[in-house]
Amino acid sequence: MSRQQSPSIKMVADRAGVSVATVSNVLNGKPTVSPDFARRVNDAVRELGYVVDLGASRLRSRKAQLAGVVVPDLTNPMFASFVSTLEHLARLADYDLVVVSARNNAEEEADRLRKIRAWRPAGLIVIPCDGAFAERLPDGFFAPVVLADRIPDAAGFDLIAVDNGPSAGAIAAHLDQQGYEDCLVVGTSLSISNIRERWEGVRASAKHMRVEMLEIGIDDAHGAQLLEERLRHRPLPGALFSLDQGTTLLTYCTMAEIGLSVPGDIAFASFDEMEWMRLVTPGITTVRQPVEEMAEQAWALLLRRMTGSAGKPVTRRLRCAVEIRGSTPRNPLEEAGKLKLGGRKWKLQGEPYSPE
Amino acid sequence: MSRQQSPSIKMVADRAGVSVATVSNVLNGKPTVSPDFARRVNDAVRELGYVVDLGASRLRSRKAQLAGVVVPDLTNPMFASFVSTLEHLARLADYDLVVVSARNNAEEEADRLRKIRAWRPAGLIVIPCDGAFAERLPDGFFAPVVLADRIPDAAGFDLIAVDNGPSAGAIAAHLDQQGYEDCLVVGTSLSISNIRERWEGVRASAKHMRVEMLEIGIDDAHGAQLLEERLRHRPLPGALFSLDQGTTLLTYCTMAEIGLSVPGDIAFASFDEMEWMRLVTPGITTVRQPVEEMAEQAWALLLRRMTGSAGKPVTRRLRCAVEIRGSTPRNPLEEAGKLKLGGRKWKLQGEPYSPE
């Protein structure tokens, strides 16, 4: 199978009867070319189906309209949506995007980061696997990096994230108000800064309610076991608050399996909304993260950095929306009268803040 | 902000005190280099943090370990999972992947296809937006193309898809057996070959049951209206079968809104499983597509094509799994005794087939 070569700028030049420089000038919209020649070049381009070779073009011009994106897991709808938005924005700015997934694996992330350098991107947007991201970034990395969603241990990075603490705190305050006396808070690990911030937000906002943290780790099988143990133990807490997406699904399924009903036996709330949460009955009370906005902010910041804006690293926190649903009704054990709760929306007030 | 240049092979050569050719030989594992020189080169590479420039490397060597992937929508979990699997496989074969999303828009797809040529990929895997894909492929496209999931109007492409007809037929046969007398089948549009195949599968397999097709189009708002109209009309069909992911969500929500209960008022089944379908009560009967397998087959085929295997276009159909759940119980209107239905799994029998 003799595969036909893609046409080069030289073939276009030959066919149009001009020099390659002229073809390049036409294609790049340089003003110093006569309409007649431009037409001939454009005809030849169309006839041959010529498309510029990005590799060669970038090599010579040294301007890389190219950015890299690294996410922990493309199959997570939140990250997928993040990438999709970025892709759209990049296209508008006439940038190309190289997207890679670390498949939830720090080693693979390190590998991808090394590999992505080979593309010579003008900038990078990364949602890091974990806090130790800085160690995995090849040192002397040549392009600006904007981190999103997850907070690195090391300082010195541009960062766009959500206000984990206040948002988780809002859920805790809500549960508090609903009259629950104790709440089990479940998350993968406090070594992940997101989870830590959320847990601290809960602790700070639970006025009367007792709170207890359970770390179940990232291994699903082991986590399910820990969780089941705790949920079979008595007394059962009045409410359960799950701090991340993976944990939420695991918790929800585990409760169903061992026959705990929501909210009859236990109230349930989660951080990070998923589609099904408004489809199940009752709906799940949750914190919805502004993914599109996060992508927009990250892109805007990276674009500024790529076009030369210097300055101290920026941290920006975005507000989440809190969705109160049927899974966290007024505590039925309480003597107080019943309170009707619909799909009421509860937005946090005030302006976003940028610490330091 | 004077951004530091990425080191080039020349700097490595200078630092190691050898020629650039030698550095290249070391990096590409050519055997004709002494251990002593190899060590010196490797040291220099490490000290400078040198990473090869993919653009330049590919330009010169003309071997493009690069494949393109075009999907209609990255936020669709099925496509996201498809891409994620491909990415993993590509990495194993030491290929790079350029992933783009057409954002459910044929024009954007055409644009992306044109743009992706600029990367000079050695091959392409495409899940087309619609049947008219062939018209959008720049003619004389230079690299092998493997299509997946959706069937193009034009022949002549390698294709990996699922057995839409038999799988949808299995659902229809199930509903038939459960004693439903009529079934409303809902899909976006019969102009999409997937939907057409599924509808034909339903028609062929419904023995006693009357079936009726409702096309609601791709515009969600308009579709919801059409659907609501039909669902408020009487008599209500005993069962509803939704043929694609978008339609399913729309249908499920619409039914909830106008107060139809599943399966009390109407039984419900769907093509294309989503996570929430096993979380809601009752679970939704559905057809689960083998996404990972589809990605594996597509990659294997593309790899063969990229390494020169010629031959007639191949069509391969993969088997789906049918998940029977509580949303399609034995028809309560029937006189016959109740039948207990759990989360029973029902796999299709037999071997995959390759028509023609």
Add this chain to the structure above:
DNA sequence: AGCTTACAATAAATCGTTTCACCAGAGTTT
């Protein structure tokens, strides 16, 4: 006419790599 200026098109240098032809020196064969 003679000189400058402006314009349009081109030749040639260049980007960072790989590859190919070649070379120096050591070892082997006659």
Add this chain to the structure above:
DNA sequence: AAACTCTGGTGAAACGATTTATTGTAAGCT
């Protein structure tokens, strides 16, 4: 010792584009 063959290394030519410097031509000015 001359004529080979290896071996391990290098210089320089590509690859396909962009950019810079240069050329040739026509028009404008004195």
